[in-house]
Amino acid sequence: MSLRAMSSYASFEFELDRVIAIIEERGAKKIGLQFPEGLRRSALQMAKKIEERTGAIVLISGNPCHGACDVDESLRTHVDVLFHFGHAEIEPMNKVVFIEVRSDADVIPALKQAIKLLKGRRIGLITTVQHVHKLGEARDFLTKHGKTCIIGKGDSRVKHDGQILGCNFSAARVDVDEFIYLGSGNFHPLGVTLATSKRVIIADPISNEVREVEPEPILRQRHTIIAKALDAKTFGIIVSTKSAQTRMELAERLQEKALRKGLEAHLISMDEITPERLLSFKADAFVNTACPRIAIDDAALFKTPMLTPIEFEIVLGERSWDDIKFDEM
Amino acid sequence: MSLRAMSSYASFEFELDRVIAIIEERGAKKIGLQFPEGLRRSALQMAKKIEERTGAIVLISGNPCHGACDVDESLRTHVDVLFHFGHAEIEPMNKVVFIEVRSDADVIPALKQAIKLLKGRRIGLITTVQHVHKLGEARDFLTKHGKTCIIGKGDSRVKHDGQILGCNFSAARVDVDEFIYLGSGNFHPLGVTLATSKRVIIADPISNEVREVEPEPILRQRHTIIAKALDAKTFGIIVSTKSAQTRMELAERLQEKALRKGLEAHLISMDEITPERLLSFKADAFVNTACPRIAIDDAALFKTPMLTPIEFEIVLGERSWDDIKFDEM
Numbered sequence: 223m224s225l226r227a228m229s230s231y232a233s234f235e236f237e238l239d240r241v242i243a244i245i246e247e248r249g250a251k252k253i254g255l256q257f258p259e260g261l262r263r264s265a266l267q268m269a270k271k272i273e274e275r276t277g278a279i280v281l282i283s284g285n286p287c288h289g290a291c292d293v294d295e296s297l298r299t300h301v302d303v304l305f306h307f308g309h310a311e312i313e314p315m316n317k318v319v320f321i322e323v324r325s326d327a328d329v330i331p332a333l334k335q336a337i338k339l340l341k342g343r344r345i346g347l348i349t350t351v352q353h354v355h356k357l358g359e360a361r362d363f364l365t366k367h368g369k370t371c372i373i374g375k376g377d378s379r380v381k382h383d384g385q386i387l388g389c390n391f392s393a394a395r396v397d398v399d400e401f402i403y404l405g406s407g408n409f410h411p412l413g414v415t416l417a418t419s420k421r422v423i424i425a426d427p428i429s430n431e432v433r434e435v436e437p438e439p440i441l442r443q444r445h446t447i448i449a450k451a452l453d454a455k456t457f458g459i460i461v462s463t464k465s466a467q468t469r470m471e472l473a474e475r476l477q478e479k480a481l482r483k484g485l486e487a488h489l490i491s492m493d494e495i496t497p498e499r500l501l502s503f504k505a506d507a508f509v510n511t512a513c514p515r516i517a518i519d520d521a522a523l524f525k526t527p528m529l530t531p532i533e534f535e536i537v538l539g540e541r542s543w544d545d546i547k548f549d550e551m
Numbered sequence: 552m553s554l555r556a557m558s559s560y561a562s563f564e565f566e567l568d569r570v571i572a573i574i575e576e577r578g579a580k581k582i583g584l585q586f587p588e589g590l591r592r593s594a595l596q597m598a599k600k601i602e603e604r605t606g607a608i609v610l611i612s613g614n615p616c617h618g619a620c621d622v623d624e625s626l627r628t629h630v631d632v633l634f635h636f637g638h639a640e641i642e643p644m645n646k647v648v649f650i651e652v653r654s655d656a657d658v659i660p661a662l663k664q665a666i667k668l669l670k671g672r673r674i675g676l677i678t679t680v681q682h683v684h685k686l687g688e689a690r691d692f693l694t695k696h697g698k699t700c701i702i703g704k705g706d707s708r709v710k711h712d713g714q715i716l717g718c719n720f721s722a723a724r725v726d727v728d729e730f731i732y733l734g735s736g737n738f739h740p741l742g743v744t745l746a747t748s749k750r751v752i753i754a755d756p757i758s759n760e761v762r763e764v765e766p767e768p769i770l771r772q773r774h775t776i777i778a779k780a781l782d783a784k785t786f787g788i789i790v791s792t793k794s795a796q797t798r799m800e801l802a803e804r805l806q807e808k809a810l811r812k813g814l815e816a817h818l819i820s821m822d823e824i825t826p827e828r829l830l831s832f833k834a835d836a837f838v839n840t841a842c843p844r845i846a847i848d849d850a851a852l853f854k855t856p857m858l859t860p861i862e863f864e865i866v867l868g869e870r871s872w873d874d875i876k877f878d879e880m
Contacts (some may be wrong), residue, residue, distance in 0.1 A: 254820070261830055262831035262832060263831050263833055264834075265832060265833075266787070266815075266817050266832060266833055266834060267833075268815070269817045275576070277843055279803070279818070280818065281820045282633060282817060282819045282820065282832075283819075283820055283821070284787075284789065284819040284820060284828050284832070285792075285820075285821055285822055285823075285828065286827065286828065294820070295625075296624075296792035296822065297792065297820045300792075300799075300820070308696065316563045326805065366574065383652065389778055409779075458595070458613075459830075460613065461610070463614075463625035463626065463629075468786070470629075475610070476807075486595075486599065488594075488595050488598045488609065488611060489598075489608070489609065489610045489611065490610070490611045490612075490613040491583070491610045491611065491612055491613060491614075491623070491626045491629070492556060492612070492613035492614055493614055493625065493822070494614075494823070495613070496576070498611070499613050499614065499615065502588055502591035502592050502594075502718070503591060503592075503594060503611075503613070504594075504596075505595060517695060520759070543697035
């Protein structure tokens with residue numbers, strides 16, 4: 223038996239039988255479940271099935287969950303096993319089992335449309351974990367249509383070939399003319415365009431929409447934010463307490479750089495980084511060393527400029543304005 | 552030298568010299584600072600002074616901080632000393648120093664007005680930590696005006712005589728005709744009225760406003776929320792991961808009660824409990840075993856009924872509707 227969550231176009235596989243088998247095998251009595259926002263609707267149903275079939279006590283994490291870097295550490299200390307759904311493991315963690323939650327969406331219809339937008343012959347294929355099992359099929363399809371397909375190998379933080387994270391585009395560092403990104407959302411393919419300076423075509427297997435990434439609007443927005451930070455005298459440098467997002471050395475280095483330029487800079491330690499939490503700090507600008515997506519995705523929400531470490535170097539005059547990249551880990 | 556934050560009517564004492572002395576005495580190299588929202592405007596200035604005078608690295612907590620029960624555990628593990636401002640210690644914690652941050656506001660003008668609203672002769676005096684050092688002066692003033700003043704002793708979670716917490720009104724369990732509450736806000740005195748069934752006069756030394764607590768509007772709101780939860784089939788029972796707020800046994804007991812009545816109930820583990828974080832859970836109602844204020848203060852924000860454990864007993868038919876009290880720890 224398997225538990226599946228239906229979206230309008232595809233269903234997702236939660237591997238309930240495997241979860242039950244792991245609980246029984248380990249004799250676990252207290253179980254933690256953690257879901258990203260998009261899969262949370264299935265949480266209570268999943269808890270119910272596990273309770274019914276194993277008799278274990280189930281605790282569901284109600285905290286936000288943005289990636290495999292975002293394991294609920296507190297819940298982990300209180301349970302025998304923590305099942306973390308929807309993300310591929312970045313590094314093994316004691317008691318944590320990552321259930322990747324694959325989509326059964328057919329990738330061919332979107333690829334059929336995407337192929338019309340391609341200009342080159344050597345195509346890099348990239349995706350997120352939900353579709354990573356479909357990359358072979360995608361490569362076969364494109365090869366049949368006369369393309370040479372490259373599926374890059376990421377660095378040690380990336381589990382699957384061709385997989386990119388919101389903070390890691392290493393699987394896109396391959397010798398190709400352009401990319402096809404299989405997936406939803408703009409952030410990942412935007413990062414690949416900025417990291418590689420190459421065209422990226424988004425082919426979304428869930429909505430069957432296809433479009434080319436346009437980096438200009440976001441670059442204009444970033445330039446505006448950097449410009450606003452040029453007059454800042456006091457900076458708040460944010461360090462994450464999420465262990466896989468903590469970059470304390472980077473934060474201290476940025477603080478020293480600021481001090482050498484006669485600026486004031488203070489370290490702020492946070493788990494979730496939201497505009498409301500920063501409102502009362504009297505800083506003229508912030509620099510985010512935590513999850514690289516925060517400064518970009520939530521840009522419009524922050525009243526005070528929120529810079530990436532790379533953008534902070536531009537503010538300090540140590541990097542050229544043309545050399546904006548997305549921050550990576 | 553001392554650092555003081557000015558509000559419109561009073562200043563608050565951060566005890567900078569004492570903080571510096573503790574850092575030097577302990578040879579601490581890495582310092583954490585934690586402030587509740589209302590004092591956070593002074594955070595960067597405080598960090599600057601400490602850095603200048605000790606050379607230590609300072610990390611400011613950017614996470615919410617609602618009480619002494621809300622120590623930033625993650626920051627604590629990363630520093631040699633964590634200074635927690637604005638709350639009195641509930642229990643001693645390794646590496647944590649509580650700096651209570653007293654207000655210098657004069658309490659006499661507000662008392663002069665409050666005395667006109669009193670009906671009885673035996674008056675209980677209660678307050679929060681910011682004004683607790685003024686209770687003696689307040690008692691002397693009221694005694695001179697013919698009142699008998701009682702300053703109650705709280706239980707083990709309460710540090711000062713006459714001090715009440717948002718989750719603990721034990722210092723108000725005294726034999727009096729009515730109370731004067733020295734402080735701002737409605738929550739604490741409301742809790743005292745509901746816990747004791749006695750009149751409470753609020754005398755606010757910051758704004759110099761005086762008024763009688765009116766529990767009826769909040770009781771009507773609670774009745775509405777309980778009524779909405781009567782048809783609920785699936786409950787989410789929230790357990791806090793903040794160690795001083797964790798009531799796992801209570802949560803499990805409530806879950807069992809629900810199951811015995813044929814209802815569905817699942818445990819949800821959270822640090823900050825906000826309406827947005829609960830949106831995706833398909834529960835008909837929630838029960839909050841964490842900080843008792845959440846269900847009450849944020850009642851209007853939760854789209855799904857959020858009950859206290861006491862109110863959940865009313866829903867289950869185990870307690871009478873007339874017997875609503877604020878939840879206490």
